[in-house]
Amino acid sequence: MHKRNLAIGIGLVATITVIACSANAMDDMAASQDGAIMAPMFQVDPFWPKPLPNHWIQGATIGVDVDSRDDVWLVHRNTPDQFAGRTELGSAQDPPLSECCSPAPPVLHFDSDGNLVDYWGGPTDTGEYVWPVSNHGITVDHMDNVWIGGNGRADSHVLKFARDGTFLMSVGKYGARLVGEELVRDSHDMESFGRVAKIGIDAEANEAYFADGYFNKRVAVVDMDSGEIKRYWGAYGNEGQRYELRYQKAL
Numbered sequence: 187m188h189k190r191n192l193a194i195g196i197g198l199v200a201t202i203t204v205i206a207c208s209a210n211a212m213d214d215m216a217a218s219q220d221g222a223i224m225a226p227m228f229q230v231d232p233f234w235p236k237p238l239p240n241h242w243i244q245g246a247t248i249g250v251d252v253d254s255r256d257d258v259w260l261v262h263r264n265t266p267d268q269f270a271g272r273t274e275l276g277s278a279q280d281p282p283l284s285e286c287c288s289p290a291p292p293v294l295h296f297d298s299d300g301n302l303v304d305y306w307g308g309p310t311d312t313g314e315y316v317w318p319v320s321n322h323g324i325t326v327d328h329m330d331n332v333w334i335g336g337n338g339r340a341d342s343h344v345l346k347f348a349r350d351g352t353f354l355m356s357v358g359k360y361g362a363r364l365v366g367e368e369l370v371r372d373s374h375d376m377e378s379f380g381r382v383a384k385i386g387i388d389a390e391a392n393e394a395y396f397a398d399g400y401f402n403k404r405v406a407v408v409d410m411d412s413g414e415i416k417r418y419w420g421a422y423g424n425e426g427q428r429y430e431l432r433y434q435k436a437l
Contacts, residue, residue, distance in 0.1 A: 235300035241277055242290035245269060249324035249334075253349070257303060258296045261324040261334060264289035264308070292321055293332070293351070306351030307334075315345055315353050316360040322382070327410065328389035335382035337400045340364050342378045344385065344396060346413075357394075357413035363401060373404040376415050 235258075238244070245268035249261040269275050269289065276284030293307035309317045318336020325333040331354060332347045343358035362378030363369050371380060380402030386395040393416065396406045404420030 231300075233300070235294075235296050235302065238290055238294075238302060240290075241286040241288060243269075243274065243287045244290055244294070248322050251324050251326045253326040253330050254328065255330070256298050258298065259324050259326055259332065260294045260296070261292055261307070261321055262290070262294070263321060264292050292317075293324070293334070293347075295349070304350065306347075310353075315356050316343070318343075318345070318360075323384050325385040325387060325394075327387045327394070333385045333394065335385060335396070335399070337381040337383060339369065341381050342401075344379065344382050344408075355413050357408055369401065371402055373398075373402045373418070373420060375402070379406065 244260070245263040245265070247260050247262040249259075251259045253259060266275065266278075266289075275288060276282060277286055278288040291305040291307050293305060294302065295304040297303050307317070307321075318334065318341045319338025320336055320341065321334055322337040322341075323335045326349075327333065330349045332349060334345045334347070335341070336343070340361045340363065342362040343356050343360050345353070346355040346357065347353055358378035362375065363371070363380050373380070379396060379398040381398075381400035382396045383399045384397040386397075387393075387410075388395065392410045394408045394410050396408060398404050398406045398418075398420075402420075404418045406418040407416045408414065409416055
């Protein structure tokens with residue numbers, strides 16, 4: 187009886203092993219046929235990031251990037267119009283309606299495990315920069331400096347910060363597209379932009395590529411140190427196709 191059970195057990199293990207090997211072989215065959223590569227599979231982690239302190243909540247997240255240390259950066263819209271005030275922002279009401287919640291600062295810096303490392307951003311009382319009416323997109327360059335654009339009505343600039351939130355530079359001038367109460371496109375403007383949508387970095391050339399934008403219709407290439415516009419092309423500023431490959435590489 188003991189030998190019979192042992193034989194059955196060995197047979198069962200062998201069967202499972204054969205099935206597993208066959209499945210792996212089929213996967214390898216499927217992946218190798220015609221040089222095909224299996225598509226990656228993604229799974230949502232409902233516990234990332236970890237809960238924010240101070241009863242903070244996020245608004246609409248409008249940009250995500252990863253820096254050289256594998257940390258994750260988010261920019262979200264934390265203005266009151268992004269929330270249902272009486273039900274989501276109870277502690278931010280005057281007088282407070284509840285213990286929770288209030289908007290988190292717009293720039294949130296997490297480690298790869300989802301722990302909040304730092305936070306900053308938003309309008310400043312010092313006047314050294316103008317925070318976008320509707321911040322849009324976040325890019326962390328090879329020096330771990332942080333670039334933020336905006337697509338609000340009068341947003342015509344991009345802000346550059348150090349990783350700790352120290353203001354470094356405003357590229358372009360807020361409100362440049364406003365002429366009185368009217369908005370005027372200018373895809374030939376060599377100083378400002380029109381609602382920048384996305385920023386790409388060419389570290390080797392020390393250049394930033396601005397997708398300019400929701401209002402202007404061009405790609406503008408900017409020196410990362412001075413903020414000077416070096417060249418541009420697009421629907422209204424067609425400067426030829428000689429920069430097409432670099433554009434694709436950078437973005």
